[in-house]
Amino acid sequence: MGFINPMVYLLFIVLYPIENKRWDVMIISFVLGIILDTFQDTGGAHAAACLTLAFTRPLWLRLVYGESYKMKNIKVLQSPFDRLLLLLVFCIVVHHIVFFSLVIFNGSQILYTLKLTLSIGAATLVVNTILLALFKPRVKS
Structure with missing residues (x-):
């Protein structure tokens, strides 16, 4: 949609x-980031952000x-x-700060x-919450 591009991955x-194992998620996240970098020409920003997210995920x-x-x-x-929503918020903030810091890479553009982190982070949160609401398994009582 132009300016707002939610990141569903x-x-x-x-x-x-x-x-x-922790290494499994880190390797898979790195490969996912490299694939996204290849198609979006972001020079490793997706890979670094995904790897940072996978590394901090246990925290x-x-x-x-x-x-x-x-x-x-x-x-x-x-x-x-x-709790799932809170986890998603933490992960989106970490990923987006790393990603947009590497894409823009200019100290004067903080x-x-x-602004990009908050706006695209909010869109990512909304889209991911909708997907979770649609596909989350129902708990049987």
Whole structure:
């Protein structure tokens, strides 16, 4: 849509199963970023942002889920919607700050970088929330 381009692929990194090894998600995120860089000609910004997100993902999971994450007894997709939304917000902010800082790469454009982070981050959050609401499995009572 021109200026606002929501990044839906972040859902893949956020929802990657916790039981798998940390290196798996980092390698897959890097490959995903390289593929996006190839088609969008962003010079490694997607790869760096995806890799940063994959590297900091355990921190956000520990912050949002607490002791449940340490015990490895959570399923991200089956967690309550508010926690999933909070995790998504943290991940989107980290990814977008790294991505737009590398794309713009100009210290005098900090306000523009923050404007892009907030506007495209909000659009990404809305689109990803809609996708989660549509495809999240219902909890049976």
